Amino acid sequence: MLCVALLTTLSLLSAANAATPTYSATYLPSSIPEHTEEGQTGTNQCGTVLNQTSACQTAYMNALDDWCLWAPPEPGPLSTIGETERIEVAWCIKSGTGSRLIPDGAITGAHWLITPDYIQVTGVGNMTLLNIPIDDEGGELDPHGADGNGNPVGGVVFSTAFGGQVEEIFEWTNFMGTGEFCFRICDPKGPRAPDFCQHIYDTLGCDFNMPANYNTGFDTCHADSGEPMGVYGTSTFHQGDPITPDPHPAPSPTNCQTTSTIGNGFLIQGSSIVGTPSATPTSGGPSATKPSGSVTATNSSNSASGGPLVQGWERVLMSVGLMIVLSLVGAAIVI
Ligand SMILES: *[C@@H]1O[C@H](CO)[C@@H](O)[C@H](O)[C@H]1NC(C)=O
Ligand SMILES: *[C@@H]1O[C@H](CO)[C@@H](O)[C@H](O)[C@H]1NC(C)=O
Numbered sequence: 001m002l003c004v005a006l007l008t009t010l011s012l013l014s015a016a017n018a019a020t021p022t023y024s025a026t027y028l029p030s031s032i033p034e035h036t037e038e039g040q041t042g043t044n045q046c047g048t049v050l051n052q053t054s055a056c057q058t059a060y061m062n063a064l065d066d067w068c069l070w071a072p073p074e075p076g077p078l079s080t081i082g083e084t085e086r087i088e089v090a091w092c093i094k095s096g097t098g099s100r101l102i103p104d105g106a107i108t109g110a111h112w113l114i115t116p117d118y119i120q121v122t123g124v125g126n127m128t129l130l131n132i133p134i135d136d137e138g139g140e141l142d143p144h145g146a147d148g149n150g151n152p153v154g155g156v157v158f159s160t161a162f163g164g165q166v167e168e169i170f171e172w173t174n175f176m177g178t179g180e181f182c183f184r185i186c187d188p189k190g191p192r193a194p195d196f197c198q199h200i201y202d203t204l205g206c207d208f209n210m211p212a213n214y215n216t217g218f219d220t221c222h223a224d225s226g227e228p229m230g231v232y233g234t235s236t237f238h239q240g241d242p243i244t245p246d247p248h249p250a251p252s253p254t255n256c257q258t259t260s261t262i263g264n265g266f267l268i269q270g271s272s273i274v275g276t277p278s279a280t281p282t283s284g285g286p287s288a289t290k291p292s293g294s295v296t297a298t299n300s301s302n303s304a305s306g307g308p309l310v311q312g313w314e315r316v317l318m319s320v321g322l323m324i325v326l327s328l329v330g331a332a333i334v335i
Protein backbone atom coordinates (compact mmCIF):
# COMPACT_ATOMS: atom_id res chain seq x y z
CA MET A 1 0.00 0.00 0.00
CA LEU A 2 2.91 2.29 -0.60
CA CYS A 3 2.82 4.69 -3.45
CA VAL A 4 4.84 3.74 -6.46
CA ALA A 5 7.36 6.51 -5.88
CA LEU A 6 8.11 5.24 -2.42
CA LEU A 7 8.34 1.72 -3.71
CA THR A 8 10.78 2.78 -6.34
CA THR A 9 12.82 4.50 -3.68
CA LEU A 10 12.75 1.40 -1.53
CA SER A 11 13.78 -0.65 -4.51
CA LEU A 12 16.68 1.61 -5.29
CA LEU A 13 17.74 1.42 -1.66
CA SER A 14 17.46 -2.31 -1.62
CA ALA A 15 19.40 -2.54 -4.87
CA ALA A 16 22.43 -1.82 -2.75
CA ASN A 17 21.68 -5.00 -0.87
CA ALA A 18 22.91 -7.71 -3.21
CA ALA A 19 20.52 -10.45 -2.15
CA THR A 20 17.42 -8.33 -2.50
CA PRO A 21 15.81 -8.00 -5.89
CA THR A 22 14.57 -4.68 -7.15
CA TYR A 23 11.17 -3.66 -8.35
CA SER A 24 12.56 -3.63 -11.85
CA ALA A 25 14.22 -7.04 -11.72
CA THR A 26 13.15 -9.00 -14.74
CA TYR A 27 13.10 -12.73 -14.36
CA LEU A 28 12.26 -15.46 -16.76
CA PRO A 29 11.22 -18.95 -15.70
CA SER A 30 14.58 -20.19 -16.98
CA SER A 31 16.62 -17.70 -14.98
CA ILE A 32 14.65 -17.18 -11.82
CA PRO A 33 16.60 -17.81 -8.62
CA GLU A 34 15.39 -20.08 -5.87
CA HIS A 35 14.34 -17.06 -3.84
CA THR A 36 13.51 -13.60 -5.15
CA GLU A 37 12.82 -11.76 -1.90
CA GLU A 38 14.23 -11.86 1.59
CA GLY A 39 12.11 -13.71 4.10
CA GLN A 40 10.46 -15.84 1.44
CA THR A 41 9.00 -19.08 2.81
CA GLY A 42 8.65 -20.93 -0.49
CA THR A 43 10.59 -21.11 -3.72
CA ASN A 44 10.53 -19.66 -7.22
CA GLN A 45 12.42 -22.60 -8.73
CA CYS A 46 9.45 -24.89 -8.81
CA GLY A 47 10.54 -27.57 -11.25
CA THR A 48 7.85 -29.46 -13.09
CA VAL A 49 6.97 -32.31 -10.77
CA LEU A 50 3.41 -32.40 -9.55
CA ASN A 51 3.32 -31.95 -5.80
CA GLN A 52 0.24 -31.05 -3.75
CA THR A 53 2.40 -29.82 -0.87
CA SER A 54 4.58 -27.73 -3.17
CA ALA A 55 5.95 -24.48 -1.79
CA CYS A 56 6.05 -22.95 -5.26
CA GLN A 57 5.60 -19.19 -5.30
CA THR A 58 5.74 -18.70 -9.06
CA ALA A 59 2.35 -18.26 -10.70
CA TYR A 60 1.28 -18.26 -14.35
CA MET A 61 -1.59 -16.36 -15.94
CA ASN A 62 -1.64 -17.59 -19.53
CA ALA A 63 -5.15 -18.49 -20.67
CA LEU A 64 -8.54 -19.73 -19.47
CA ASP A 65 -7.19 -23.25 -19.10
CA ASP A 66 -3.83 -22.19 -17.66
CA TRP A 67 -3.80 -19.85 -14.67
CA CYS A 68 -3.05 -19.86 -10.96
CA LEU A 69 -4.30 -18.35 -7.72
CA TRP A 70 -2.51 -17.55 -4.46
CA ALA A 71 -3.81 -19.54 -1.49
CA PRO A 72 -2.63 -20.82 1.89
CA PRO A 73 -0.04 -23.58 2.17
CA GLU A 74 -1.81 -25.31 5.05
CA PRO A 75 -5.46 -25.81 5.95
CA GLY A 76 -6.89 -24.80 9.30
CA PRO A 77 -8.73 -22.00 11.04
CA LEU A 78 -5.64 -19.79 11.19
CA SER A 79 -5.12 -19.89 7.43
CA THR A 80 -7.21 -16.86 6.56
CA ILE A 81 -5.81 -14.88 3.65
CA GLY A 82 -5.13 -12.00 6.03
CA GLU A 83 -3.05 -14.19 8.29
CA THR A 84 -1.24 -16.06 5.52
CA GLU A 85 -0.78 -13.33 2.91
CA ARG A 86 2.99 -13.39 3.31
CA ILE A 87 3.28 -17.13 2.73
CA GLU A 88 0.70 -17.99 0.09
CA VAL A 89 1.67 -20.53 -2.53
CA ALA A 90 0.62 -20.94 -6.15
CA TRP A 91 -2.31 -23.19 -6.99
CA CYS A 92 -2.75 -23.76 -10.71
CA ILE A 93 -5.35 -25.14 -13.08
CA LYS A 94 -2.80 -26.89 -15.24
CA SER A 95 -0.08 -29.34 -14.29
CA GLY A 96 3.54 -28.86 -15.23
CA THR A 97 4.59 -25.77 -13.32
CA GLY A 98 5.69 -27.43 -10.10
CA SER A 99 2.92 -25.76 -8.15
CA ARG A 100 -0.11 -27.32 -6.52
CA LEU A 101 -3.08 -28.16 -8.69
CA ILE A 102 -6.42 -26.53 -8.11
CA PRO A 103 -8.54 -29.66 -7.74
CA ASP A 104 -10.93 -30.20 -10.64
CA GLY A 105 -14.37 -29.17 -9.49
CA ALA A 106 -13.15 -26.48 -7.11
CA ILE A 107 -13.73 -23.86 -9.78
CA THR A 108 -17.31 -23.69 -11.00
CA GLY A 109 -17.00 -20.45 -12.93
CA ALA A 110 -14.04 -18.74 -14.57
CA HIS A 111 -14.13 -15.83 -16.99
CA TRP A 112 -10.95 -14.88 -18.78
CA LEU A 113 -11.18 -11.28 -19.95
CA ILE A 114 -8.72 -9.69 -22.35
CA THR A 115 -8.54 -5.88 -22.47
CA PRO A 116 -6.01 -3.45 -23.94
CA ASP A 117 -4.43 -2.74 -20.54
CA TYR A 118 -4.95 -5.88 -18.51
CA ILE A 119 -6.09 -9.46 -18.53
CA GLN A 120 -8.03 -10.97 -15.68
CA VAL A 121 -9.79 -14.08 -14.53
CA THR A 122 -12.85 -13.76 -12.31
CA GLY A 123 -15.05 -16.48 -10.99
CA VAL A 124 -16.56 -18.62 -8.31
CA GLY A 125 -15.83 -21.90 -6.65
CA ASN A 126 -15.17 -23.71 -3.41
CA MET A 127 -11.98 -22.11 -2.17
CA THR A 128 -11.98 -24.22 0.98
CA LEU A 129 -10.39 -26.81 -1.32
CA LEU A 130 -7.48 -24.37 -1.55
CA ASN A 131 -7.09 -24.27 2.25
CA ILE A 132 -9.10 -21.09 2.79
CA PRO A 133 -11.11 -21.37 6.01
CA ILE A 134 -14.87 -21.41 5.51
CA ASP A 135 -15.44 -18.24 7.56
CA ASP A 136 -12.63 -16.20 6.02
CA GLU A 137 -13.64 -12.72 4.90
CA GLY A 138 -10.97 -12.93 2.22
CA GLY A 139 -8.11 -10.70 1.28
CA GLU A 140 -5.87 -9.32 -1.42
CA LEU A 141 -2.45 -10.35 -2.71
CA ASP A 142 -0.12 -8.12 -4.72
CA PRO A 143 3.58 -7.50 -5.25
CA HIS A 144 3.65 -4.41 -2.99
CA GLY A 145 3.48 -5.40 0.67
CA ALA A 146 4.01 -2.85 3.41
CA ASP A 147 7.75 -3.58 3.63
CA GLY A 148 8.30 -3.44 -0.13
CA ASN A 149 8.17 -7.20 -0.55
CA GLY A 150 5.18 -8.88 -2.11
CA ASN A 151 2.23 -10.63 -0.57
CA PRO A 152 3.21 -13.39 -0.71
CA VAL A 153 6.85 -12.53 -0.12
CA GLY A 154 8.69 -13.63 -3.25
CA GLY A 155 5.52 -14.22 -5.24
CA VAL A 156 6.35 -13.91 -8.94
CA VAL A 157 3.86 -13.91 -11.80
CA PHE A 158 4.67 -14.81 -15.39
CA SER A 159 2.44 -14.61 -18.44
CA THR A 160 2.44 -15.32 -22.14
CA ALA A 161 -0.88 -13.55 -22.53
CA PHE A 162 0.48 -10.19 -23.71
CA GLY A 163 1.87 -11.11 -27.10
CA GLY A 164 2.97 -14.71 -26.70
CA GLN A 165 6.42 -14.35 -25.15
CA VAL A 166 6.68 -15.30 -21.51
CA GLU A 167 7.42 -12.25 -19.38
CA GLU A 168 7.38 -11.22 -15.77
CA ILE A 169 4.29 -9.32 -14.68
CA PHE A 170 5.19 -6.48 -12.33
CA GLU A 171 1.69 -5.26 -11.60
CA TRP A 172 -0.96 -7.72 -10.51
CA THR A 173 -3.67 -8.04 -7.89
CA ASN A 174 -5.54 -11.13 -6.68
CA PHE A 175 -8.52 -11.20 -4.31
CA MET A 176 -9.35 -14.52 -2.70
CA GLY A 177 -12.49 -15.38 -0.75
CA THR A 178 -14.19 -18.59 0.28
CA GLY A 179 -16.46 -18.58 -2.76
CA GLU A 180 -15.08 -16.00 -5.17
CA PHE A 181 -11.79 -15.00 -6.74
CA CYS A 182 -10.38 -12.46 -9.15
CA PHE A 183 -6.85 -12.06 -10.47
CA ARG A 184 -5.76 -9.23 -12.77
CA ILE A 185 -2.41 -8.83 -14.47
CA CYS A 186 -1.46 -5.58 -16.15
CA ASP A 187 0.47 -5.34 -19.40
CA PRO A 188 4.06 -4.43 -18.43
CA LYS A 189 4.26 -2.33 -21.59
CA GLY A 190 0.97 -0.57 -20.81
CA PRO A 191 1.21 3.10 -19.88
CA ARG A 192 -1.09 2.76 -16.88
CA ALA A 193 -0.22 -0.66 -15.50
CA PRO A 194 0.03 0.50 -11.86
CA ASP A 195 -3.37 2.21 -12.11
CA PHE A 196 -5.22 -0.69 -13.69
CA CYS A 197 -3.67 -3.07 -11.14
CA GLN A 198 -4.04 -0.69 -8.22
CA HIS A 199 -3.73 -2.47 -4.88
CA ILE A 200 -4.87 0.19 -2.39
CA TYR A 201 -8.52 -0.91 -2.31
CA ASP A 202 -7.64 -4.10 -0.54
CA THR A 203 -10.67 -4.37 1.75
CA LEU A 204 -13.21 -3.78 -1.00
CA GLY A 205 -13.04 -7.13 -2.74
CA CYS A 206 -13.55 -8.36 -6.27
CA ASP A 207 -16.83 -6.57 -6.85
CA PHE A 208 -15.29 -3.14 -6.35
CA ASN A 209 -11.90 -3.82 -7.89
CA MET A 210 -12.81 -6.07 -10.79
CA PRO A 211 -16.48 -5.70 -11.68
CA ALA A 212 -16.98 -8.55 -14.14
CA ASN A 213 -18.67 -11.89 -14.62
CA TYR A 214 -18.88 -13.98 -11.42
CA ASN A 215 -21.39 -16.52 -12.68
CA THR A 216 -20.77 -20.22 -13.11
CA GLY A 217 -19.50 -21.35 -16.50
CA PHE A 218 -16.29 -20.81 -18.42
CA ASP A 219 -15.45 -18.38 -21.16
CA THR A 220 -12.85 -16.15 -22.72
CA CYS A 221 -14.02 -12.68 -23.74
CA HIS A 222 -12.65 -9.33 -24.81
CA ALA A 223 -13.61 -5.91 -23.49
CA ASP A 224 -12.52 -2.30 -23.19
CA SER A 225 -10.29 -1.53 -20.23
CA GLY A 226 -12.87 0.68 -18.54
CA GLU A 227 -11.62 3.01 -15.81
CA PRO A 228 -8.98 2.02 -13.27
CA MET A 229 -10.38 0.96 -9.91
CA GLY A 230 -11.14 3.95 -7.68
CA VAL A 231 -10.76 6.50 -10.46
CA TYR A 232 -13.91 8.37 -11.41
CA GLY A 233 -13.11 10.86 -14.13
CA THR A 234 -10.89 13.45 -12.52
CA SER A 235 -11.50 12.34 -8.94
CA THR A 236 -9.85 9.46 -7.19
CA PHE A 237 -11.46 7.69 -4.27
CA HIS A 238 -9.31 6.41 -1.42
CA GLN A 239 -10.28 3.53 0.76
CA GLY A 240 -11.51 5.00 4.05
CA ASP A 241 -12.97 8.13 2.48
CA PRO A 242 -16.37 8.86 4.05
CA ILE A 243 -18.31 7.65 1.06
CA THR A 244 -17.35 4.59 -0.94
CA PRO A 245 -18.57 5.08 -4.50
CA ASP A 246 -20.27 2.37 -6.49
CA PRO A 247 -17.96 0.06 -8.39
CA HIS A 248 -17.50 0.87 -12.05
CA PRO A 249 -19.89 -0.92 -14.34
CA ALA A 250 -18.30 -4.08 -15.72
CA PRO A 251 -16.92 -3.47 -19.21
CA SER A 252 -19.18 -5.25 -21.71
CA PRO A 253 -17.67 -8.53 -22.85
CA THR A 254 -17.53 -9.19 -26.57
CA ASN A 255 -16.26 -12.01 -28.81
CA CYS A 256 -16.83 -14.59 -26.10
CA GLN A 257 -15.78 -18.18 -26.53
CA THR A 258 -17.43 -20.56 -24.11
CA THR A 259 -16.09 -23.91 -22.97
CA SER A 260 -17.84 -26.52 -20.86
CA THR A 261 -15.14 -27.02 -18.27
CA ILE A 262 -11.51 -26.49 -17.37
CA GLY A 263 -9.25 -28.75 -15.42
CA ASN A 264 -6.32 -31.09 -15.32
CA GLY A 265 -7.91 -34.51 -14.97
CA PHE A 266 -6.05 -35.44 -11.81
CA LEU A 267 -8.09 -36.78 -8.91
CA ILE A 268 -7.01 -35.06 -5.72
CA GLN A 269 -8.02 -35.83 -2.17
CA GLY A 270 -6.59 -33.50 0.44
CA SER A 271 -2.92 -33.20 -0.40
CA SER A 272 -2.83 -36.56 -2.19
CA ILE A 273 -3.10 -37.23 -5.88
CA VAL A 274 -5.12 -40.41 -6.09
CA GLY A 275 -5.72 -40.57 -9.83
CA THR A 276 -4.06 -39.47 -13.03
CA PRO A 277 -5.85 -38.06 -16.07
CA SER A 278 -5.83 -41.34 -17.98
CA ALA A 279 -6.98 -43.26 -14.92
CA THR A 280 -9.80 -40.86 -14.16
CA PRO A 281 -11.15 -39.78 -17.52
CA THR A 282 -14.38 -38.42 -16.12
CA SER A 283 -13.07 -36.57 -13.09
CA GLY A 284 -14.15 -33.03 -13.11
CA GLY A 285 -16.49 -30.44 -11.78
CA PRO A 286 -19.69 -30.96 -9.89
CA SER A 287 -21.31 -29.70 -13.06
CA ALA A 288 -19.81 -32.88 -14.46
CA THR A 289 -21.98 -33.19 -17.50
CA LYS A 290 -18.81 -33.35 -19.47
CA PRO A 291 -18.79 -36.20 -21.95
CA SER A 292 -15.88 -34.48 -23.64
CA GLY A 293 -14.49 -33.25 -20.35
CA SER A 294 -11.55 -35.59 -20.48
CA VAL A 295 -10.72 -34.25 -23.90
CA THR A 296 -10.40 -30.81 -22.41
CA ALA A 297 -8.26 -32.15 -19.62
CA THR A 298 -6.02 -34.02 -22.01
CA ASN A 299 -5.67 -31.09 -24.35
CA SER A 300 -5.03 -28.85 -21.43
CA SER A 301 -2.22 -30.95 -20.06
CA ASN A 302 -0.67 -31.33 -23.48
CA SER A 303 -1.29 -27.90 -24.89
CA ALA A 304 1.72 -25.97 -26.09
CA SER A 305 0.38 -22.78 -24.55
CA GLY A 306 1.36 -24.01 -21.14
CA GLY A 307 4.07 -23.24 -18.67
CA PRO A 308 6.44 -21.67 -21.13
CA LEU A 309 9.39 -23.81 -20.20
CA VAL A 310 7.37 -26.92 -19.81
CA GLN A 311 6.99 -28.13 -23.30
CA GLY A 312 7.89 -31.07 -25.44
CA TRP A 313 10.56 -33.22 -23.87
CA GLU A 314 10.18 -31.48 -20.55
CA ARG A 315 6.59 -32.57 -20.39
CA VAL A 316 7.75 -36.09 -21.12
CA LEU A 317 10.31 -35.89 -18.33
CA MET A 318 7.63 -34.53 -16.08
CA SER A 319 5.32 -37.41 -16.89
CA VAL A 320 8.10 -39.90 -16.28
CA GLY A 321 8.87 -38.18 -12.99
CA LEU A 322 5.25 -38.31 -12.01
CA MET A 323 5.03 -41.99 -12.92
CA ILE A 324 8.06 -42.68 -10.75
CA VAL A 325 6.57 -40.76 -7.85
CA LEU A 326 3.25 -42.52 -8.25
CA SER A 327 4.89 -45.92 -8.44
CA LEU A 328 6.95 -45.12 -5.36
CA VAL A 329 3.73 -44.23 -3.61
CA GLY A 330 2.23 -47.45 -4.91
CA ALA A 331 5.25 -49.41 -3.71
CA ALA A 332 5.03 -47.77 -0.32
CA ILE A 333 1.38 -48.74 -0.06
CA VAL A 334 2.16 -52.33 -1.05
CA ILE A 335 4.94 -52.50 1.52
C1 LIG B 1 6.81 -31.27 -2.34
O1 LIG B 1 7.08 -29.98 -1.87
C2 LIG B 1 7.48 -29.94 -0.51
C3 LIG B 1 7.60 -28.49 -0.12
O2 LIG B 1 8.57 -27.85 -0.91
C4 LIG B 1 8.78 -30.70 -0.35
O3 LIG B 1 9.14 -30.73 1.02
C5 LIG B 1 8.59 -32.10 -0.84
O4 LIG B 1 9.83 -32.78 -0.82
C6 LIG B 1 8.07 -32.11 -2.27
N1 LIG B 1 7.78 -33.46 -2.68
C7 LIG B 1 8.22 -33.95 -3.84
C8 LIG B 1 7.82 -35.35 -4.16
O5 LIG B 1 8.90 -33.30 -4.62
C1 LIG C 1 -16.47 -27.23 -0.28
O1 LIG C 1 -15.54 -28.27 -0.13
C2 LIG C 1 -15.55 -28.80 1.18
C3 LIG C 1 -14.39 -29.77 1.28
O2 LIG C 1 -14.51 -30.78 0.32
C4 LIG C 1 -16.89 -29.47 1.43
O3 LIG C 1 -16.93 -30.00 2.73
C5 LIG C 1 -17.98 -28.41 1.29
O4 LIG C 1 -19.25 -29.02 1.39
C6 LIG C 1 -17.89 -27.73 -0.05
N1 LIG C 1 -18.79 -26.60 -0.06
C7 LIG C 1 -19.62 -26.39 -1.07
C8 LIG C 1 -20.47 -25.17 -0.95
O5 LIG C 1 -19.70 -27.14 -2.01
Ligand SMILES: *[C@@H]1O[C@H](CO)[C@@H](O)[C@H](O)[C@H]1NC(C)=O
Pocket residue numbers: 295296299
Ligand atom coordinates in the same frame (compact mmCIF):
# COMPACT_ATOMS: atom_id res chain seq x y z
C1 LIG D 1 -8.64 -31.16 -28.25
O1 LIG D 1 -7.92 -31.96 -29.15
C2 LIG D 1 -8.75 -32.53 -30.15
C3 LIG D 1 -7.91 -33.50 -30.96
O2 LIG D 1 -6.66 -32.93 -31.27
C4 LIG D 1 -9.36 -31.40 -31.00
O3 LIG D 1 -10.23 -31.95 -31.98
C5 LIG D 1 -10.16 -30.49 -30.10
O4 LIG D 1 -10.64 -29.39 -30.83
C6 LIG D 1 -9.30 -29.99 -28.96
N1 LIG D 1 -10.14 -29.24 -28.04
C7 LIG D 1 -9.73 -28.11 -27.49
C8 LIG D 1 -10.66 -27.50 -26.53
O5 LIG D 1 -8.62 -27.61 -27.74
